[in-house]
Amino acid sequence: GAVVSQHPSRVICKSGTSVKIECRSLDFQATTMFWYRQFPKQSLMLMATSNEGSKATYEQGVEKDKFLINHASLTLSTLTVTSAHPEDSSFYICSAQVLQETQYFGPGTRLLVL
Amino acid sequence: EDQVTQSPEALRLQEGESSSLNCSYTVSGLRGLFWYRQDPGKGPEFLFTLYSAGEEKEKERLKATLTKKESFLHITAPKPEDSATYLCAVFPSGSRLTFGEGTQLTVNP
Numbered sequence: 062g063a064v065v066s067q068h069p070s071r072v073i074c075k076s077g078t079s080v081k082i083e084c085r086s087l088d089f090q091a092t093t094m095f096w097y098r099q100f101p102k103q104s105l106m107l108m109a110t111s112n113e114g115s116k117a118t119y120e121q122g123v124e125k126d127k128f129l130i131n132h133a134s135l136t137l138s139t140l141t142v143t144s145a146h147p148e149d150s151s152f153y154i155c156s157a158q159v160l161q162e163t164q165y166f167g168p169g170t171r172l173l174v175l
Numbered sequence: 176e177d178q179v180t181q182s183p184e185a186l187r188l189q190e191g192e193s194s195s196l197n198c199s200y201t202v203s204g205l206r207g208l209f210w211y212r213q214d215p216g217k218g219p220e221f222l223f224t225l226y227s228a229g230e231e232k233e234k235e236r237l238k239a240t241l242t243k244k245e246s247f248l249h250i251t252a253p254k255p256e257d258s259a260t261y262l263c264a265v266f267p268s269g270s271r272l273t274f275g276e277g278t279q280l281t282v283n284p
Contacts, residue, residue: 063221065218067218095271095272103276104262104274104275104276104277105219105262105274107271107272110271152216154218154219156218161206161266162207162224163207163209163221163224164209164221164272165221166211166218166219166220166221167218168217168218169216169217169218171216
């Protein structure tokens with residue numbers, strides 16, 4: 062149980078395009094989903110927290126107009142990187158949580174912006 | 176400010192050589208402490224949740240313990256497949272997870 066999927070696992074795009082990443086909790090309903098970013102050899106950096114049906118809460122320094130988060134249901138959250146640039150290249154990981162308990166992480170999405 | 180410090184940063188062991196990883200924390204009210212394992216290019220895999228001092232949990236060759244100031248992840252007779260980065264995270268009251276920087280474990284055959 063407690064499986065979280067992400068799609069796609071890897072994406073390469075041209076500078077200026079937008080990329081959407083999906084995060085799904087497969088066998089449970091998540092009250093809260095989180096989006097993290099991870100740079101090589103570093104720990105996870107929280108970008109935003111989202112609850113189903115409400116606006117996401119972004120961490121300080123994260124541009125909400127650049128990283129659009131939609132949490133349409135208890136099993137699906139999406140992160141859209143708008144007008145992506147090379148500096149947005151990173152490893153993006155989502156997690157899903159039930160009632161402030163353990164966070165279960167997805168496998169991550171590697172984004173490369175050329 | 177909530178802080179999590181993991182040590183050592185990197186650890187090399189021979190297969191079968193038991194050791195421990197440390198996670199020291201300073202938080203304003205601990206709701207839970209989590210251990211995750213992360214393989215290169217993958218998301219963290221949940222291992223344990225500890226809620227109160229004195230609590231211990233085991234899974235195969237891993238055993239996690241918790242005191243009021245730190246947690247240890249004990250690895251008994253490790254195998255090469257235990258090689259990974261081990262992340263510790265704390266969940267303070269009314270807040271979100273704060274992660275340590277991780278310990279990169281390498282187990283040589």
